[in-house]
Amino acid sequence: MSGIVFANTLRTSWKQVLYWGLGLGLLGFYIGFIASSSDIIQGYADLLASMPPALLQAFGASSVEVLRSSEGWIVSVFVSEAAIFLSVFAVMAGMNITANDEQSGVMDVIMSLPISRSSYLLERWIGYAAIGLGILLVCAAITMFSLVLFGVDAQMDLVFISILNLYPGALLVMTVTCLLALVARRRAHAIGLSAAFVVASYVFNLVGGAASGAIADLMQGLSFFSYTKGEQIVLGNYDPANALLLLLVVLAGIALSVRMFISRDIGV
Amino acid sequence: MASASVIEISGLSKTYGSGSKQTAALRNLNLNVQQGEIFGYLGPNGAGKTTTIRMLLDLIRPSSGSASIFGMDIRDHSVEIHRRIGFLPGELSLWEGRTGQQIIHYVASVRGDTKDITKQAEELAQRLQLDTSKRVRDLSSGNKRKLGLVLAMMHSPELLVLDEPTNGLDPLVQQTFHEMMDEYRDKGKTVFLSSHILSEVQAICDRAGILRDGDLKAVESIEKLMNVEFHWVDVQFRDAVPERLARQLELSNDISDLNINGSRVKMRLVGDFDPLLRMLSEGYVKDLRVEEPSLEDIFLAYYSDGREAR
Numbered sequence: 001m002s003g004i005v006f007a008n009t010l011r012t013s014w015k016q017v018l019y020w021g022l023g024l025g026l027l028g029f030y031i032g033f034i035a036s037s038s039d040i041i042q043g044y045a046d047l048l049a050s051m052p053p054a055l056l057q058a059f060g061a062s063s064v065e066v067l068r069s070s071e072g073w074i075v076s077v078f079v080s081e082a083a084i085f086l087s088v089f090a091v092m093a094g095m096n097i098t099a100n101d102e103q104s105g106v107m108d109v110i111m112s113l114p115i116s117r118s119s120y121l122l123e124r125w126i127g128y129a130a131i132g133l134g135i136l137l138v139c140a141a142i143t144m145f146s147l148v149l150f151g152v153d154a155q156m157d158l159v160f161i162s163i164l165n166l167y168p169g170a171l172l173v174m175t176v177t178c179l180l181a182l183v184a185r186r187r188a189h190a191i192g193l194s195a196a197f198v199v200a201s202y203v204f205n206l207v208g209g210a211a212s213g214a215i216a217d218l219m220q221g222l223s224f225f226s227y228t229k230g231e232q233i234v235l236g237n238y239d240p241a242n243a244l245l246l247l248l249v250v251l252a253g254i255a256l257s258v259r260m261f262i263s264r265d266i267g268v
Numbered sequence: 269m270a271s272a273s274v275i276e277i278s279g280l281s282k283t284y285g286s287g288s289k290q291t292a293a294l295r296n297l298n299l300n301v302q303q304g305e306i307f308g309y310l311g312p313n314g315a316g317k318t319t320t321i322r323m324l325l326d327l328i329r330p331s332s333g334s335a336s337i338f339g340m341d342i343r344d345h346s347v348e349i350h351r352r353i354g355f356l357p358g359e360l361s362l363w364e365g366r367t368g369q370q371i372i373h374y375v376a377s378v379r380g381d382t383k384d385i386t387k388q389a390e391e392l393a394q395r396l397q398l399d400t401s402k403r404v405r406d407l408s409s410g411n412k413r414k415l416g417l418v419l420a421m422m423h424s425p426e427l428l429v430l431d432e433p434t435n436g437l438d439p440l441v442q443q444t445f446h447e448m449m450d451e452y453r454d455k456g457k458t459v460f461l462s463s464h465i466l467s468e469v470q471a472i473c474d475r476a477g478i479l480r481d482g483d484l485k486a487v488e489s490i491e492k493l494m495n496v497e498f499h500w501v502d503v504q505f506r507d508a509v510p511e512r513l514a515r516q517l518e519l520s521n522d523i524s525d526l527n528i529n530g531s532r533v534k535m536r537l538v539g540d541f542d543p544l545l546r547m548l549s550e551g552y553v554k555d556l557r558v559e560e561p562s563l564e565d566i567f568l569a570y571y572s573d574g575r576e577a578r
Contacts, residue, residue: 004377012366105361109419112325112355113378114347265328 001119009127013096016131020089021138024082028139028163031078032146035154041073053210066231070154074147075162075230082139083166083225087198089135090170093128094177094194095187097121098261103187107266118258125178125254132170136163155234162230165238168246169228173198175253182260201225274427274458275301275324279333282319293319294482297333301460306453308469308490309462311479317462318358320479321431324460325355337427351379354420358431358462360412368393368400368407368415372422379423389422395448396441409436417445428452430461434468446472467560470497497561498538503548504555505531513550520547 034040045067048056056064066072098121101107110120140163147154176197181190201223208219208226220226227242280297283290294316301307311317322328324335326346335342337349362371376385393400398414407415413436420428434442449472452459463469469476470490477487509528517523517535522543525536531554537544548556 002378002380004374008374008377012363105357105359106363108322108325108327108357109355109360109362109375109416111327112350112353112357113375114351114380115378116347263329267327 001123002115003123005115005120005123006127006130009124010130013127013131014134016089016093017134017138020086020135022142024085024135024139025142027082027085028078028143029146031074032143032150032152035070035074035147035152036150038070041070042068044073066234069234070152071158071162072231072234074143074152074154074159075234078143079162079166079230080225082163083169083228084198084202086132086135086166086170087173090132090173091177091191091194091198093132094174095181095190097124097128097174097178097181097257099178099181099187099190102267105267111266117262121178121258121261122254125175125257128174129171132174133167136167136170139163158234162233165228165230165233165243168243168250169224171250172224172246172253175250175257179253179257179260182257182264272303273300274303275299275307275335275337275460276339277320277324277333277335280320280323280330280335281332282316282323282328283331292482294323297484299477299484299487301458303458304453304456305474306449306459306461306472308473308476309460309479310464310466310469310476311462312464315479316482317464317479318431319482321355321358321429321460321462324429325350325353352425353427353429354423354425356413356416356420356428356430356433358435360416362404362412362415364405365403367403368398368418371404371415372400372418375419376422381423385423388424389418392418392421396444410438410441413437414441421448424457426457428457428459428461430459432463433461434463434465442468466493466497469493498536498565499561500559501533501535501537501544502557502559503533503535503553505533506552506554507531509533510550513547516547516550520544 045064048067049064067076098107101110111117140160143163144156144160146152147156147159173194177190177194180193180197181187184190184193202225204219205223205225208216208221208223210216211219224246227246232238277297277299280294281292282294283292285291297316297320309317309320319328323330324337324342326342326349329343338352340349342349366374372386372389373382376382376389379385389400393414396414396417398411398418400415400418402411404412404415413433417430417433420430434445437445449459449461453474461469461473470493473490475487475489476493478485478493508531514528514533517526517528517533520543522539523535523537525534527534
């Protein structure tokens with residue numbers, strides 16, 4: 001790998017770091033503003049306490065107590081929403097790895113150059129993975145700034161780690177989208193399948209978390225959202241094996257994508 | 269001494285689809301292209317020209333058979349091969365939001381020698397009268413084609429693979445392109461170009477292969493192909509066609525498919541124009557149109573005397 005495709009990916013797509021990072025960061029900024037009022041947080045927690053537990057899940061928390069602390073409220077409300085927005089970016093990034101260039105016909109020019117298919121895919125993947133990380137860092141920086149600006153009494157490190165904890169999930173969605181695009185060949189099909197993957201994961205996490213029993217546990221186990229819950233970080237019972245498991249699945253997905261890209265016809 | 273083969277294709281086939289929907293795009297292609305020659309790959313749309321080229325570039329994989337370029341298998345050594353070739357796709361797509369210069373710089377950096385290649389690209393762009401500072405989306409189709417030619421040629425490759433290279437180019441630029449091809453030949457480099465325009469292949473190629481419905485029908489030198497060349501001639505006289513002229517045309521060995529309708533004559537002419545022009549002076553010629561034979565006409569002419577593909 002020469003790194004030229006990676007560098008070019010960063011050069012042509014760095015603005016996404018700015019736009020997505022600012023977009024998510026502004027949401028964090030707004031959440032930081034709200035979190036500065038302990039009355040709002042307590043009122044919100046009281047409201048949810050009067051509702052069924054399933055509804056609590058829908059708002060990204062499993063217990064009302066978590067919501068009563070500033071960092072717990074921020075992580076439950078903001079980070080769970082950011083995970084969904086970041087999934088949208090991840091689907092777009094996954095399409096950008098090979099599918100968009102293939103659909104537009106540019107891939108014919110690229111693959112006539114002295115670069116192997118595996119190098120090309122890996123460099124593009126690493127490029128978009130770096131952009132994803134940049135987005136999270138910009139988002140975290142703006143959110144932390146907001147907490148300092150509005151004097152929110154929250155454990156900054158927990159908020160920061162919770163935001164970065166979204167990264168493995170984003171990488172998974174990006175990789176799955178890349179793989180689906182290589183299998184499905186049609187852009188619209190790949191986007192549809194990837195969206196279905198994200199929505200199904202979200203629903204599985206929501207329904208699985210609200211219910212109990214073997215099926216509910218299985219549903220949660222199948223959802224990538226359940227492996228990146230910031231709430232566990234706030235409660236201090238976060239298991240890093242969750243992130244490692246997602247990263248292993250990501251690695252397997254990359255290997256499959258490379259294999260698929262090497263073995264198939266381009267642009268047919 | 270015989271030249272070395274740059275492209276060697278053996279039993280190459282490609283089918284798309286499966287089961288009852290299976291279609292053969294190319295069947296059992298055997299072909300050699302020698303170093304230093306400009307080889308024309310002729311055929312109507314859908315004949316299998318682009319399929320062949322995309323297989324040579326390792327963009328699509330053969331269903332059977334094999335091919336090598338510079339003695340290296342096209343699949344096993346695609347990166348090494350791509351280092352030494354330049355390619356212009358038939359339907360060129362480039363990054364719409366980027367300028368020609370940006371694309372040239374990127375492609376040059378992937379090729380690993382930005383400075384020399386970029387300089388060569390500037391010279392080529394100047395020669396083709398291309399403004400590389402414009403974004404691709406602001407370029408006309410002809411100028412996009414020029415940019416494609418620059419990208420294919422800027423690293424002075426040993427082999428150029430060009431799919432319908434002059435599509436969309438104006439006649440002046442086509443002439444420049446023909447000169448560039450001559451220069452390539454003079455430098456001992458090889459060109460494999462596909463076209464459905466016979467006159468273009470005649471103008472620049474040494475040999476040509478004729479492809480139809482996925483089968484290579486013939487591989488001939490341009491001189492031999494020109495032997496089957498003919499033209500459709502359409503003459504409009506001011507008055508009715510003189511009887512003496514009509515008889516002369518009917519008796520001429522060079523003329524066939526004669527159709528006289530009042531003051532208008534249509535015919536198929538083989539060979540030189542001079543005898544016909546002398547005959548036509550019998551009347552007052554108001555308009556005269558000459559059409560090149562279509563590839564289909566050439567096929568029919570080529571096979572009507574029983575010649576087989578070689």
